[in-house]
Structure formats: C-alpha cells, structure tokens
Amino acid sequence: MTPALGYASIALVTVATVLIGFFGVRVSRTTSDFYVASRTVRPWLNASAIGGEYLSAASVLGIAGLILLQGERALWFPIGYTAGYLMLLLFVAAPLRRSGAYTVPDFTEARLESRGVRRVTSVLVILIGWLYIVPQLQGAALTVGITTGLPRWMGAVGVALIVGIVVAAGGMRSITFVQAFQYWLKLTAVAAPVVFLLLLQPGAAPDAGAAIAEAFPPFAVADPDTVYRAVSLLVALLLGTLGLPHVLVRFYTNPDGPAARRTTLIVLCLLSAFYIFPIAIGMLGRVFLPELASGDPDALLLLLPGATLPSPWAEAVTALVIAGAFGAFLSTSSGLVVSLAGVVSQELFAGSVRGFRIAAVLSVIAPLVIAAVTESAGLAGSVGLVFAFTASTLCPALLLGIWWRGLTARGAVAGMLAGAVACGTAILLGPLLRDAGVASALVEQPAAWTVPLATLTMVLVSRLDRRGAPRGADRFLARLHLPER
Incomplete structure (x- = not known):
C-alpha cells in the first residue's frame, strides 16, 4: 500500500464532506435549521443519515476484527447494533x-418539570458523547498511520478539525446531507472487498470452508461465563441504542x-444490509490474514484487499476502503x-446560533485530548462499553419517562446517578480484573446488572417520592401517545 494512495x-x-457540508450551509437559515433541520427531513434521507452516523469505527473496522478474533461470539455485536x-x-x-x-x-426537563434533571441529563449526554467520539478519533489515527505512514495523531487531529468546521458552519441541516452520503460510501467500501474477491478469486471460496467451520461451529456448548457475557452484551447494545444522544436527536x-x-x-433494512459484509470480511480474514489476530485485528479491512x-484491483479497492x-x-x-x-449551547450560550458554533468547537477538544493520552483497546469493545454506560443511565429515564406516569425527578436523578457510578466503576476496574473469574465477567460486561440497578432505583425512589410527581404528567404523556392530527 503506497502512501500516495492513502x-x-x-x-x-x-x-466531498466539506463540499456537501457547505451545500447544507446555504440552506441553513434559522436556529431550528441548526438544531433539528427545521423538522423537515424525510424518512429515506433521515434513515441514510442515521446509518451514516451510527455506523462508526466499531462497525466499519471493529466488527471484522472481532470476527477474526472471536468467531461466532462476535456475532452478538452486529445483531445487537x-x-x-x-x-x-x-x-x-x-x-x-x-x-x-x-x-x-429538553425532553427530561419537560417531562419531569425539573431543572435538576436537565442538568444531570446534560452532563451525562456530554460524557457519553465524549466517550463515543474517542474511539472514532483512535480509528482515524489507526487508518492514517497504516495507509499514509504519517504519525497517528495527525488522523485524530484531522477528523476533529474537519468535523468542528463543518458542524459549526451548518449545524444539523448541513450534517444531514453529509451523513447520508457517507452511509452509502461506507456500504460500498465494506462490500467492495467481498464482491471483488468473489469475482476475481472464485477459487478462494472453497478454501475458506475449514476456517469458517472452525469459527462458526454448528453446535457450540458455552460455559456460564460465556453465556453471561453474551446476555450482558446484548442488553447493553439493545438498550444502549435507546439512549444514544446523537441517534435520538435525529428523530427530532x-x-x-x-x-x-x-x-x-x-x-433496520440499511443496517441489516451493511452488517453482512463486515461479518464476511472477518471470516475471510481468518483464511487470508490470520496473523492479524495477534497483532492489530482492527486493521483487517484496510489490509485484506492487498x-x-x-x-491494480487491490489498489482501487484499498482506496475505496480507506475513503469509507x-x-x-x-x-x-x-x-x-x-x-x-x-x-452545550442551550446550557451555556442561551441556545443561539453563535453559541451553537462555539459549542461545536468546544465539543471536539475534550475527546481529542482523551484520545491523545489513551490507547485503543479494540474499537468494537470500547464502543460496547459506551453502550453499556448509556443503557445504565439515559435509557431507563427515557423508557420510564415515556411509559410510566409515576416517574419523579428525584427518582430519575437517583437512578441515573446509580447507573453512572456502578457502570463507570466497572469500566474502570475492567482492565485490573481481567483474570479474576466471575468478577472479571461482571466488570467487563456490566450491563446485565447495572441496568436493572438503575431502573430499580428509579422506581423505588419515585414510589417513595409520590408528592414529587409532576403535575402535568398526564397531559405530557397524552401528547406523547395520542394519534397526531
């Protein structure tokens, strides 16, 4: 792989990202354009944009690497996502x-009629966003280092700079077009190695049979530790999606x-089509690049075409993969x-367009610093822990806020803090307890116990705080659930 190609x-x-982004700038006129694209994004465009932002470094690079490492056990990631x-x-x-x-x-404050809930939710949204951006910057550093030979930190800085400029310039309206384009670019990038390998090397498929059969045995008997990890991971991925702030904001x-x-x-259709290919790439990696399992498995997609x-097909497909x-x-x-x-804009800058632009720049600085002082621990695994944290904090508050009238502000705050402390402690202890048996499984995949803990705390505290029930709860819930005219 030549640096010029990278x-x-x-x-x-x-x-392409900058040009499409600045096209969106031309149609961004109002504050509503910057925050929610004036609530005018149609389903196909919005779905493509959601696919573009949701399919992160963990999906594009990490899933294939995990399949290479773990075989069938890694299938829970694309299923859960x-x-x-x-x-x-x-x-x-x-x-x-x-x-x-x-x-x-905004939602939690309106539902529970409490500024305190809003502040706690805002802090959690910012923390989750930072934790999720860090693996993206580390993935960019990996890609730039492998494909160009430049220092890896330049990849992280480059992504932070481009994102900060485009978001500050055009807000949600601009980013919608960018993300929709990038979903289809990513789908093409992960599909190309598989499609071209089948077209140009058809004889390779029979050779892959033994490695694939070993990776995906027909009847695998799992020990209790493996079962717990799978269940806990699935809880994190299923419920964590419900609380991801960058996904939720798109529904507005x-x-x-x-x-x-x-x-x-x-x-659902777009994601199902996408995940076929990282799984296939992971299986092909077990045949053609098994040595990456002991090196840098996240680089599999980048190295497989070559x-x-x-x-020259290898160079052309590699270029497409790098772009994706x-x-x-x-x-x-x-x-x-x-x-x-x-x-950040609503909390610190009164929700103005100028405040949004300042907040966009501030929002990339902290994760850039974190990415610079930490090492990647596997893209899919690190993103999975963010899902566990989200499932243990924002998810119970959203579900109970939407479906249970008895939730109170004190209950929501207590539950979110309990989930944050429990899951955060487990994440920090994970590297220290890797060979500690049951304790290792509990801290490395904590969602199976931290989500029930947070939810039960919300329910119990709300039950004890019945006088704190919002007066407008019935009216707000009717607005959420009655058919629209």
Whole structure:
C-alpha cells in the first residue's frame, strides 16, 4: 500500500464532506435549521443519515476484527447494533418526536418539570458523547498511520478539525446531507472487498470452508461465563441504542411521529444490509490474514484487499476502503458533535446560533485530548462499553419517562446517578480484573446488572417520592401517545 494512495483517498473524502457540508450551509437559515433541520427531513434521507452516523469505527473496522478474533461470539455485536433499532421503533421513536423537544435534556426537563434533571441529563449526554467520539478519533489515527505512514495523531487531529468546521458552519441541516452520503460510501467500501474477491478469486471460496467451520461451529456448548457475557452484551447494545444522544436527536428532525417510525424501519433494512459484509470480511480474514489476530485485528479491512486481490484491483479497492473508513470517523463524530453542541449551547450560550458554533468547537477538544493520552483497546469493545454506560443511565429515564406516569425527578436523578457510578466503576476496574473469574465477567460486561440497578432505583425512589410527581404528567404523556392530527 503506497502512501500516495492513502493521501488521495483521505483527501477525496474530506473534500466531498466539506463540499456537501457547505451545500447544507446555504440552506441553513434559522436556529431550528441548526438544531433539528427545521423538522423537515424525510424518512429515506433521515434513515441514510442515521446509518451514516451510527455506523462508526466499531462497525466499519471493529466488527471484522472481532470476527477474526472471536468467531461466532462476535456475532452478538452486529445483531445487537441492528436489533437496537427495533427497540427504538417499538418504544421511543414516535413518542420522542411528538415531545417537541430539541435535545434529550429538553425532553427530561419537560417531562419531569425539573431543572435538576436537565442538568444531570446534560452532563451525562456530554460524557457519553465524549466517550463515543474517542474511539472514532483512535480509528482515524489507526487508518492514517497504516495507509499514509504519517504519525497517528495527525488522523485524530484531522477528523476533529474537519468535523468542528463543518458542524459549526451548518449545524444539523448541513450534517444531514453529509451523513447520508457517507452511509452509502461506507456500504460500498465494506462490500467492495467481498464482491471483488468473489469475482476475481472464485477459487478462494472453497478454501475458506475449514476456517469458517472452525469459527462458526454448528453446535457450540458455552460455559456460564460465556453465556453471561453474551446476555450482558446484548442488553447493553439493545438498550444502549435507546439512549444514544446523537441517534435520538435525529428523530427530532422528522416531520411527525409516523415519519419517525418509517425512518426507523428503513434504518433496520440499511443496517441489516451493511452488517453482512463486515461479518464476511472477518471470516475471510481468518483464511487470508490470520496473523492479524495477534497483532492489530482492527486493521483487517484496510489490509485484506492487498492480501487477496491482484493489482491494480487491490489498489482501487484499498482506496475505496480507506475513503469509507475515514468517512465513518467523520460522519459519526459529526453526529455526536451536533448533539453535544445542541446541549452545550442551550446550557451555556442561551441556545443561539453563535453559541451553537462555539459549542461545536468546544465539543471536539475534550475527546481529542482523551484520545491523545489513551490507547485503543479494540474499537468494537470500547464502543460496547459506551453502550453499556448509556443503557445504565439515559435509557431507563427515557423508557420510564415515556411509559410510566409515576416517574419523579428525584427518582430519575437517583437512578441515573446509580447507573453512572456502578457502570463507570466497572469500566474502570475492567482492565485490573481481567483474570479474576466471575468478577472479571461482571466488570467487563456490566450491563446485565447495572441496568436493572438503575431502573430499580428509579422506581423505588419515585414510589417513595409520590408528592414529587409532576403535575402535568398526564397531559405530557397524552401528547406523547395520542394519534397526531
């Protein structure tokens, strides 16, 4: 792989991102354009944009690497990532759109009639956003280091700079077009190695049979520790999706509740089509690049075309893969920065357009510093822990806020803090207890016990605080659940 190829691919996707972003700037006129694209984004465009921001470094690079490492056990990641949107469709999408809120803190304040709940939610949204941006910057550093030979930190700085400029310039309206374009770029990038390998090396398919059979045995007997990890991971992915701020904010951009449901259905189809290919790439990696399992498995997608395809097809497909991978970091980071900028702007800058732009720049600085002083621990695994944290904090507050009238402000705050402390402690202890048996499983995959803990805390405290029930709860819930005219 020549450095010139990496430079050209990254430059092209950067130029395309900036040009499409500034097209969106031309149609961004109002404050509503910056926050929720004036609630006029149609289902297909919105679904493509959601796919663009949701399919992060963990999906584009990390899933294939995990399949290479773990075989069948890694299948829970694409299953959970996709099925999380079914949960959104059933429980959250339409009611959240009908709430009329701009951000998740807006929703919790309106539902529970409390500024304290808003402040706690805002802090959690910012923390979750930072934790989610960090793997994107680390993925960009990995891609730039492998494909160009430049210092890895330049990849992280480049993504942070581009995202900060585009988001600050055009807000949600601009980012919608960028993310929709980048979903289709990413789908093409992950599909190309598989398609071209089948077309140009058809004889390789029979050779892959033994490795695939070993990775995916027909009847695998799992020990209790493995079962717990799988269940806990699935809980994190299914429920964590419900609380991701950059996903939730996109539902505010739909014209109405039915459009939000249609958007979610389309997203399910788009994600299902996408995840076929990282799984296939992981299986091919077990055949052609098994040595990466002991090195840097997240680099599998970047290196597979050169190891399997003849020249010049290898160079062409590698260039496309590099562009898709870099697009993944840009689009997911953009969605996160939009959601963070909306929260920070409303909390610190009175919700103005100028405040949104300042907040967008501030929102990329902290994760850039964190990415610079930490090492990547596997992209899919680190994002999975963010899902666990989200499932333990924002998710119970949203579900109970939408479906249970008895939730109070004190109950929501107590539950979110209990989930944050429990899950945060587990994440910090994870590296220290890797070989500690049951304790290791509990801290490395904490969602199975931290989510029930947070939910039970919310319910119990709310029951003890019946006088604190919001007076307008019935009216607000009717707004969420009654059919729209």
